[in-house]
Amino acid sequence: MQSKEGNLIAAKFVEGQAIKNIEKLAEKHGIQSAVIVSGIGMLKDAVIGYFNGKEYVREKLKEPAELVSMQ
Incomplete structure (x- = not known):
């Protein structure tokens, strides 16, 4: 680091x-x-979530994913 x-x-x-x-x-x-102002990188074994209007939905990514922007 x-x-x-x-x-x-x-x-x-x-x-x-x-x-x-x-x-x-x-x-x-x-x-x-x-x-954290911004970030980029790669995610492995990540769980992402979003609010669908009623509740938070969480999904585990099955493959590595590129994180192109984080703010």
Whole structure:
């Protein structure tokens, strides 16, 4: 994991690192709360969800998927 500190922290996670490493990054920089502005990458064994107007529907992705934008 690489990071740069300031008002904005940019981080790059290498393949095989779980998103939970964001918690380690926050701890390293003493962050209590934050907003993820954007992200790209790949998802493996992911569960995605959406609200259909009545409830949240969750679907497990059967194959790896490209994450082209996250905001």
